Amino acid sequence: MGDVASDGADISRNILEASGEALGAALLVFDRDDTIIFASAAIVQFFPVPAAMLLPGTQLRSFLGAVYDTGVRPGTLPESSRHRPNREEWIAEQMALHWRERYENVERAGRTRWLFLRQRRLSSGIGILAVSDVSEQKKRDEHFRADLERITLTQEILHAQPNPICVKDRSLNYIAVNRAFCAIHDLSPDAMLGRSAADLLGPEVAEHFDRSDRHVLETGTSHSEAEHIVRADGSDLWVVTRKYRVGLPGRHFLVTCMNDVTDIAVWYDGSEKGGDTGLQIRDYSIFTPAQNFYDPFRSPAVSQRVDPEPNDDVPPALGALRVLLATADVEMEERFVTRLRGSGLDACAVRNIEELDAFAVAAEGRGLELDLLLLDVALPGRHRVLTSWRACTWVEVSSDMDATVLLAEIFGVCANSTRSALPKSEWGMAFDSDPVPAAQVAMVDVLVAEDNQVNQFVFAQILEGLGISHRIAADGREAVDLWHELQPALVLMDVSMPVMNGFEAAVAIREAERPAGRRTTIVAVTAQALDIDLEHCRTSGMDDHIMKPISPDMIEMLLRKYLPAVDTYASGSVRSGSR
Structure with missing residues (x-):
């Protein structure tokens, strides 16, 4: 019987030892009388006590006293602390913890070591203590916390900079922006992070920016350029933009810093007279026209700003x-x-x-x-x-x-x-007292309102290729005048134009149509399709929208949708007898 009991005890010990190894922890088991009944060999890796302290039958209080004597005392304050518990106080605190039904905590044991203590007291009175080393995890957590603090500090420094700054990854997506950069677009950081220039700007302008971005990332050669920007609020911003590459090979990032020289572009010392102390830019052509973020609906008083998609070649x-x-x-x-x-x-x-x-x-x-x-x-x-x-x-x-x-x-x-209020004989305007006849036949199929000469040429080439009679207006006011004169069946209206923008021109046409009860199809031509832009199109009376750059397929689709009487073929061949 003694041999059988001994074999059974050995089996239980082996099972407990294997369990501790599987869990990556050292186990200490004690009964309801606080007497140790099992201690795994790995205990001494955490508490270098004499081997006799780990034998079955050893009192838990004696084991804890030996642990205190080693100097490895989980739960104590650092050695530099003024208050450190004496031996009896510490043993009493630990005994109280071992009688809890459940106890878990990460505790410091020495200068650089952290232990994870998990204790359970079963209903039978048996207590189990599992000890594992989490020093490496603790170090990683500390490094992660320190990294977060550095990131937070870096963000605060970036936001405090008066100059617009942004950081892009290798995919040219924004990963960091400061408040000054967000103010240009009138967007929050969350609305910009993770997006690219193509998501925020017109395609032509985005490609212009991306071209220099890619060159800097690929070659490591910094790039600088003087730019003129129109902010979202309509104000001018004159900057010297510098781009440079940072990071390790394979982990490069692009940093763009815009040095605000608006004060220099007007007056160096802020004075209006200048004189000997003033410094004024004499040639503004050194500034490359950059993106125009101004929304004409936010301040109609400055709706004649430059086109939102400027091009040096136009x-x-x-x-x-x-x-x-x-x-x-x-x-x-x-x-x-x-x-x-x-x-x-x-x-x-x-x-x-x-x-x-x-x-x-x-x-x-x-x-x-x-x-x-x-x-x-x-x-x-x-x-x-x-x-x-x-x-x-x-x-x-x-x-x-x-x-x-x-x-x-x-x-x-x-x-x-007040030029729009001049006599009708001079401007050919139709007023409420002189309604447009509902049965008037259109003199042209399509009226295009576009102020950009390159886009005018593209529209003309496409419409002529399809055999569609058309006229082109260079601004919103001219578009309204030609609409009264020609009564087109379809108007392609660029939304951003000088003198009168496309939204205002559409409203003027709708008001002139109201007495006669007719309705001309007006399609907005826009560089971007944000929700606010589409809502402006709808409220101004436009029927549809297309986005730049335009293509023959896009125009032919509009003609099939809104001018079914026009005989166009799927292949895009011209119709006979076009005007």
Whole structure:
């Protein structure tokens, strides 16, 4: 019987030892009298006590006293602490813990070692203690926490920078942006992170940015460029953009920092007069036109901003604002005209009343319309201009006026121009008292409203190839005028144009149609399809939308959908007898 009992005890011991190894823990088992009945050999790896302290029959209190004597005391405060429990206090605390039904905790044992203690007291009174080393996991957790703190600190530093900064990964997706960069787009960081430039900008502009991004990532050569940006709120931002590569091979990142030089672009020291202390940019052409984030619906007073998809190879749009400055001040002429041209306006100057009269005669002879006259308050004979000038709206300016303020005033005046209220004989406008006949036959199939000359050429090539009669308007105002004159069956309306944008032009057409009860199909042509843009299209009365860049298939699809009477073939062949 003794041999059988001994064999059974050995089997139980082997099972417990194997269980501890499988769990990666050392086991200590004690009965309800707090007497050790099993201790795995791995216990000494955690508590270097004498071997006699691990034999069955040893009191748990004696084992704990031996542990205290080794100096490895889980649950005690660091050695540098002023309060450290004495031997009896520590043993009493540990005995109380061992009589809990369940106890788990990660406790420090020494300077660099952490132990995970798991204790269970069964209903039979048997207690089981499992001890495992979690020092490496603790170190990883500490490193992870330190990394999070560094990331948080880095984000705070980035957000505190006044210059816009962004970081992209190898896929050219944003992985870090600061508040100044988000303010340009008027988006939150969450709305930008994980997205690419193509998700936020027009395709042509995004490709322009991506081209330099890829070059920097592939070659490691930094890139710098002066850019002119229009923020989402319509304000100008003049920056020197620098891009450079950081990180290890295979883990490169692209950092873009935009140094704000707007103050220098206007006046170096913030003064409006400049003088010897002022520094003004003389040639704004050094700034590459970048993305225009301005939404005309947020501030209609500046809806004549430059096109949201500028291209260095495209000449100024025909519908750009034409501004004439009349001043005898050469310095003022150079400063204002340069700034106006740098902002996309068609600007020039005359230096006296005689030149102004000659300009008006020449412009009338060539059929050119002037949008705004800027009249210097110091110009000799200006009172004669104020009493006789009728060619366009005029605004008085002075040499101490800030160029940025002048731009805002120009856009505001032109946006609220009363030219649309001129007599019908001059503009060919249809008013409520002169409704459009409902049975009037369309003189052209398609009217295209587009201010970008490259896009005008593309539209013309596609429509001519399909044999579709068409006319092209260079701005929203001209589009409304041609609609009254030609009564097209379909209008392709670019939403971002000078003088009158596409949304405003669509509203004007819908108001003119209302008395006659007719409805022209108007399709928006937009560079992006954000929900807010599509909602603007709907509320302004547009029927559908297409996105740039346009293609023959896209136009043919619209013709089949909205002009079923037009005989076009699936192959895109032209119809006979087209106008």
